Amino acid sequence: MKTEALLFAGVAAFFLVTDAIYIWLAREPAGGAALAVSFGMASVISFFCAMNYRRKGARPEDRQGSEIQERAGELDFFPPESGYPAAVAFGVSLLALGLVFGLWVFLIGVGVTGGSLLGTVFQFARRDH
Structure with a gap:
């Protein structure tokens, strides 16, 4: 650094x-x-x-005599397939269409987007480390 x-x-x-x-x-x-x-x-x-x-x-990459193994270890958690990103995209599409066609479509988009965002955030909240 x-x-x-x-x-x-x-x-x-x-x-x-x-x-x-x-x-x-x-x-x-x-x-x-x-x-x-x-x-x-x-x-x-x-x-x-x-x-x-x-x-x-x-x-380790800043030191001259460092080994590759010093940076090894668990990288991160990579989630399996999820349907929530598609649901978020659908909700945002409803939000945009609601701006054109009316408040009722916008409110449905708010509900779909909010629910799918919460699902995305808390989908793996209780996973084992």
């Missing part, structure tokens, strides 16, 4: 210098604001990476 922090600090410095030059030469507020926001976002990412490096230390 130290390399990433330095990389984004360099990007933030570039945006800061570019912003100062742009404001001085262009005298136009929209571009200066966009460059200032870009500087802020790059600074936040740099700060996040630096704090992660300070808190967790070097990762």
Whole structure:
């Protein structure tokens, strides 16, 4: 993470210098604001990476003598097939059609979308680890 922090600090410095030059030469507020926001976002990412490096230390891929096995382990839980994504898509379609055809279709879409989103979120809430 130290390399990433330095990389984004360099990007933030570039945006800061570019912003100062742009404001001085262009005298136009929209571009200066966009460059200032870009500087802020790059600074936040740099700060996040630096704090992660300070808190967790070097990762195996950051060290010269590390082995592949140091990063091995359980990756994540991959769920089997589910019908909920199709139900969410159907509910959102009903929401869009409700905007065109009437409130009653929109309300049905709210119900279908809400129920299918809850199903998606809590489908594997009680699974064994």
